Amino acid sequence: MFFLPTLAVEVILPFRAVLVLDLMGLFFLIWVLNLVRHNRLYVGYGVIFIAAILGTMVTLSVPQLLLGVTHLVGAIFPASALTLLALCFIVLMLLYVLSQLTLVSNRLAVLIQELAIERSRESAYATSRTNKRKDENSLR
Amino acid sequence: MSSTPPRVLVAVPAYNEEATIDKVVSRVRESMPDFDLLVVNDGSRDNTRRILENLGVVTATHLCNLGYARAIQTAIKYALACDYDTLITLDADGQHHPEQVLALYAESVSSGWDVLIGSRYVGSKDYSHSPLGRRVGMQLFSLLVKLASGQRIYDTSSGLKVMRRNVFEPLAQSLFVDFHAEAIVYLIRLGYRVGEFPITAAERMHGQSMYSLLSHFKYPLKTSLLVLLGLIEANLRRRRN
Numbered sequence: 001m002f003f004l005p006t007l008a009v010e011v012i013l014p015f016r017a018v019l020v021l022d023l024m025g026l027f028f029l030i031w032v033l034n035l036v037r038h039n040r041l042y043v044g045y046g047v048i049f050i051a052a053i054l055g056t057m058v059t060l061s062v063p064q065l066l067l068g069v070t071h072l073v074g075a076i077f078p079a080s081a082l083t084l085l086a087l088c089f090i091v092l093m094l095l096y097v098l099s100q101l102t103l104v105s106n107r108l109a110v111l112i113q114e115l116a117i118e119r120s121r122e123s124a125y126a127t128s129r130t131n132k133r134k135d136e137n138s139l140r
Numbered sequence: 141m142s143s144t145p146p147r148v149l150v151a152v153p154a155y156n157e158e159a160t161i162d163k164v165v166s167r168v169r170e171s172m173p174d175f176d177l178l179v180v181n182d183g184s185r186d187n188t189r190r191i192l193e194n195l196g197v198v199t200a201t202h203l204c205n206l207g208y209a210r211a212i213q214t215a216i217k218y219a220l221a222c223d224y225d226t227l228i229t230l231d232a233d234g235q236h237h238p239e240q241v242l243a244l245y246a247e248s249v250s251s252g253w254d255v256l257i258g259s260r261y262v263g264s265k266d267y268s269h270s271p272l273g274r275r276v277g278m279q280l281f282s283l284l285v286k287l288a289s290g291q292r293i294y295d296t297s298s299g300l301k302v303m304r305r306n307v308f309e310p311l312a313q314s315l316f317v318d319f320h321a322e323a324i325v326y327l328i329r330l331g332y333r334v335g336e337f338p339i340t341a342a343e344r345m346h347g348q349s350m351y352s353l354l355s356h357f358k359y360p361l362k363t364s365l366l367v368l369l370g371l372i373e374a375n376l377r378r379r380r381n
Binding site for chain 2: 114
């Protein structure tokens, strides 16, 4: 138990790796902002990505924070901790996106149903009026 | 005392049924002239829509295919909106004999069933004449319904049903993927009376069944999950009420 912090300090991410990852984060951040700006990504989803990217960049840039996260998830190496967190994020996002997709699909289905019902009611009304007129004409 | 006769709607969900829809519509019109007819055209890509227009039948057309359950739900919502007392659903593939529907309806009225299912198996209680896949499926779903609701239903996937007005609302609110075992369990657990009445059904002659090869594996799993969810939802709803 006692050797864990020492080992983690020894295997902390090198400066070059942090720099590359931060640059990648910056690229994703600009991409997400651009998507939101051009209305190609809903601002609510954009916020989730921006928070995740900024959180990752800060964690990578502050060694003590990275160590803290590594210990928190019970990993020995910071890279393993980051991979685990990334996997969790992907699963959560996938579930969230699929739930949103289901929600939109349900709304669309309800709209299609309502439209079909309204049109059929109009057609039923028109048919009944035509039949009534025919009956009246035949009585005359 | 009001002497107004009950308003009955016959709903036929149809998806790509150009080969049979005209015969089904004319047979329904001939055998049940006092009942209103609604065909739910579930986004058919063949000539079903044009045939229905020529027949002059009231049609609720889905702009795209939403599936069998949504088509039935549209019929229920329509019945609710137009104040019908009873809804009868039957398949558009010509498997059901509209002539038997009157007997089914009469039994539903006289015995006070909330939902009466036209059952292919309740008479003989024997599945041996069905193809292997259907036989196994029917027995499995029948067992599932028995376990979940305490009531044995022999034909859980029959498309021929008579529903009374009081079940329209619970059925219109929930989404049932196939409107079969899960809907039956849900209604029984809510305290509605669900029964079966023996009918005969012909084999499908035209068009495609909604069950593909993949769905033979997916459908039982999906239905089992939905039965469980239906059970939970019914218990929660009963507690809320």
